[in-house]
Amino acid sequence: xxxxxxxxxxxxxxxxxxxxxxxxxxxxxxxxxxxxxxxxxxxxxxxxxxxxxxxxxxxxxxxxxxxxxxxxxxxxxxxxxxxxxxxxxxxxxxxxxxxxxxxxxxxxxxxxxxxxxxxxxxxxxxxxxxxxxxxxxxxxxxxxxxxxxxxxxxxxxxxxxxxxxxxxxxxxxxxxx
Amino acid sequence: xxxxxxxxxxxxxxxxxxxxxxxxxxxxxxxxxxxxxxxxxxxxxxxxxxxxxxxxxxxxxxxxxxxxxxxxxxxxxxxxxxxxxxxxxxxxxxxxxxxxxxxxxxxxxxxxxxxxxxxxxxxxxxxxxxxxxxxxxxxxxxxxxxxxxxxxxxxxxxxxxxxxxxxxxxxxxxxxxxxxxxxxxxxxxxxxxxxxxxxxxxxxxxxxxxxxxxxxxxxxxxxxxxxxxxxxxxxxxxxxxxxxxxxxxxxxxxxxxxxxxxxxxxxxxxxxxxxxxxxxxxxxxxxxxxxxxxxxxxxxxxxxxxxxxxxxxxxxxxxxxxxxxxxxxxxxxxxxxxxxxxxxxxxxxxxxxxxxxxxxx
Ligand code: SF4
Numbered sequence: 001x002x003x004x005x006x007x008x009x010x011x012x013x014x015x016x017x018x019x020x021x022x023x024x025x026x027x028x029x030x031x032x033x034x035x036x037x038x039x040x041x042x043x044x045x046x047x048x049x050x051x052x053x054x055x056x057x058x059x060x061x062x063x064x065x066x067x068x069x070x071x072x073x074x075x076x077x078x079x080x081x082x083x084x085x086x087x088x089x090x091x092x093x094x095x096x097x098x099x100x101x102x103x104x105x106x107x108x109x110x111x112x113x114x115x116x117x118x119x120x121x122x123x124x125x126x127x128x129x130x131x132x133x134x135x136x137x138x139x140x141x142x143x144x145x146x147x148x149x150x151x152x153x154x155x156x157x158x159x160x161x162x163x164x165x166x167x168x169x170x171x172x173x174x175x176x177x
Numbered sequence: 178x179x180x181x182x183x184x185x186x187x188x189x190x191x192x193x194x195x196x197x198x199x200x201x202x203x204x205x206x207x208x209x210x211x212x213x214x215x216x217x218x219x220x221x222x223x224x225x226x227x228x229x230x231x232x233x234x235x236x237x238x239x240x241x242x243x244x245x246x247x248x249x250x251x252x253x254x255x256x257x258x259x260x261x262x263x264x265x266x267x268x269x270x271x272x273x274x275x276x277x278x279x280x281x282x283x284x285x286x287x288x289x290x291x292x293x294x295x296x297x298x299x300x301x302x303x304x305x306x307x308x309x310x311x312x313x314x315x316x317x318x319x320x321x322x323x324x325x326x327x328x329x330x331x332x333x334x335x336x337x338x339x340x341x342x343x344x345x346x347x348x349x350x351x352x353x354x355x356x357x358x359x360x361x362x363x364x365x366x367x368x369x370x371x372x373x374x375x376x377x378x379x380x381x382x383x384x385x386x387x388x389x390x391x392x393x394x395x396x397x398x399x400x401x402x403x404x405x406x407x408x409x410x411x412x413x414x415x416x417x418x419x420x421x422x423x424x425x426x427x428x429x430x431x432x433x434x435x436x437x438x439x440x441x442x443x444x445x446x447x448x449x450x451x452x453x454x455x456x457x458x459x460x461x462x463x464x465x466x467x468x469x470x471x472x473x474x475x476x477x478x479x480x481x482x483x484x485x486x487x488x489x490x491x492x493x494x495x496x497x498x499x500x501x502x503x504x505x506x507x508x509x510x511x512x513x514x515x516x517x518x519x520x521x522x523x524x525x526x527x528x529x530x531x532x533x534x535x536x537x538x
Pocket of ligand 1: 120
């Protein structure tokens, strides 16, 4: 059997989506995959298939028409996944902020883990971002493996077992761990 | 019974850099109809130019219309404003503008060629060209301070001077690129997977190129000699050794060869500029507010780019209209696809070198 967890960190696959960028950051991502910067030495490969990818690189400020596709691609990716917003305009909207057809950044629609700034960003920054994303990916994998605790310990009140307020909210941690 | 199948390509696809959707209507293997949808990246830049930004900052905003031909966009806008304000810029600034314009053309064409190779399944060649493209990116960074979005041109001149060490480095790198490009010429004409595979595929005849209003390398590969650099006089292209490059076949191979020849011509122009750079200031102060109308055309790497600017004497403009090269070529694209095999569609598409973020703005 493959040990998927081990290989995921050694070889994360990238999905790239252009949500209305000016191409400036896209060609820098392409330059990253090419010989001089060579992102592939981290085992990264660019795929076109969301179902096989672990890292989602998004460029562009999210236009009105691309937002549905962005969310769709995000939901199609299997857990654990990391989202990197590449370029100023995908972090905040950049120069395109407040233009008619622009939704001001990726994080209005999907959760973003790593922000890479710069207009256009440089390949060095993108590599830094991807390396950071690998750490986050590992951490997310570990968290996924932990069993989820649904209830706190019940308390005794007037010698009656009180189960009120023992349910944990999504993402909430029990103080005991 | 329905005889045809509809196959969508895009909007997210490994062969595409940008979101565009094509719907191919196929009969067995042959494409008999195409429908394209290019509006995925529409951002509303033209409108923002008249409501959000003052005229002196728009040069940097329109550069973000497209990252590949950013320099052509900001140059066209700036020249239009300079026409309205009536200023004359120094000769040295003009030469430096051409220098960056041609460097941009070289790297854009190399990107397109590498993409064509990738779509032919020739991964090694893709890597080779992308690797050599870094030589050009390096000198762009040295000259302007950034690799892609240069923000080099401002109203009245350029923002950075060319120092003698940078000039030397540019010459060295360009010499190297030239040797590499001559090597590609050999590959593209003699290598089986690049030349024979591409010959006769996606052909556009001279008449069709004329009727469907093709521009740029697409038209020049069909033998139509149109090139805006030959027709304008705001920048002295003819002084620095511009030569029209045409080919008569009109297929993918011809487009590749036209692009390669243009790279060689651009390198020659860059060398001429550096050798004969006139003395002088790089920046002339131009005062005033734009009033009136101006139309400016330039040759972007993909064809003719047109800017129309209308000012009313205040800092806000009345209208900025951008007509981009890919937009004009879409009828020709659709015509070429009809009658081709579906399996060739990504390769044909890559050979057009479409720029969708220009088209949708
Ligand atoms: S950050 Fe700048 S260069 Fe990058 S895609 Fe956005 S506008 Fe283009």
